[in-house]
Amino acid sequence: MKRKGLRFYAKIYCKILAQDLKSKMSYRADFIISTIGMIFTNIAGFISFWILFRNFPSINGWGYYEMLFLYGFSLVSLTPVQCFFDNNWSLRQHVYTGDFIKYCFRPINTFFYYQSEIFDIKGLGQLAFGLITLIYSWIKIGLGFTPLMLLKMIVFLITASLIMIALQNAAAATCFWIQNSFYVLDLAYRFRDYAKYPITIFSPVFRFIFTFLMPIAFIAYYPSLVILRPDKVPLLSWLSPIIGIAFFWLSYKIWMHGAKNYSGTGS
Template identity: 60%
Template sequence: MKKFKFYMRIYIKILVQDIKSKMSYREDFFISVIGIIFTNLAGFISFGIIFENFPSLGGWNYYEMLFFYGFSLVAITPMQCLFDNNWNLRGYIYTGDFIKYCFRPLNLFFYYISEIFDIKGLGQLVFGVIMLQYSWIHLELGFDFITVIELLICLPTASLFMIAIMNLAAATNFFILNSGYVMVTVFKFTDYVRYPNNIYNNVIKNFFRYIVPIAFVSYFPSRVFLTPDDIPPIVYVSPILGMLFFYISYRAWMFGASRYAGTGS
């Protein structure tokens, strides 16, 4: 507990300084937030266009599809806000600047990841919450104490899967020269998070369940609320799987970092 409080104090101090530095360029911040909102707004509009021509997709109606989309945006936000520095890992390794993280009396993963907080991701969070609430109302889903507990379990679990996926993709930078394309390719899979897993053929469906498990980011947890009488059994063990997957991704990242020896120059 003392160690946890110690790291939390450090994280808050780092977070405050990072936000101060970003807010010194307010125009850049607001332009980026607006860009994120318009990007997701385009996705919202595209759903409307699709459902003007098709009454349902894979058995899911318009508002159910919006629910998947909104849930995925909220679930992805922690990865985008808290773990954004993974995108800079390739540059630090290439230039040799990563070596500075290896000599601090802190957990290497924590120190590196905590250095950046992508505040722009909060715009995505707001849009996701609005979309989730909008679809929730139109679907006439109930909301009670049990629902709150389910949300408090399902959303963090979904986030753990997304964070773990990107941690593993980032870890490839320690083993593969110029592996930036790995992270870009894996991140592109998030475009499929907003769609229900059952609309794909068996090959893609299983790929998104067992290889790059984005089905656990939106599809499976959303089923808890959309189909409470037909919840896939795997959903009940998802929290354990999410924590295990995150731990594996953490160990893989740390293993890669332990092999880092600088540029040699």
């Protein structure tokens, strides 16, 4: 098979996206309710955050606005996984019922085709919420603004996204080997809730686990240090873009390995 270029894939993505949006629009009530549900989730998350900090002014040397910054950072970095990779949630059913076989017969990359089929617009609400939180806390901390900082911010947000995408891909791919992999995916999904806390609150053992074995700390903590504490950035923060790409590549390989060995259900 000839390797297709990036432009080809971009064109295809837009075409599939347009179809997906059309089909979503035919369930308008569902779309509106889901969007409201997403906004609810974010507001509730914020309220519990606010209640917590009304009682406790700081956590482990992290002030209110710094924690808010972490919170906003994690929300923004979780947007791509919500928007572009939401089809991972249905992978289990597709594999189980045998529908998945249809993706294997297309003359384009299976992973790409599968993920491009669904674009989750709800994620955009989260993005807006996250950006507002991020900018608000940025101003309140008085970080200042330079083009270099913006560049750093973008690079490290993408890094954080890659880690979360990688975690979800790997979790979703487990369904190729075990039945009822919902719990694995749910576990990975819950990581996002833990991402918004500074890793320094944990004991050294768990700091190690959450850094290297389950890289939750890379979803918000390490990348945001580059902006928040620019004078003492640990080496791991600078390494995080490489780690992000490596994890993403690894998860892609696992996913594709499962897809290649998929034998269908025979129906």
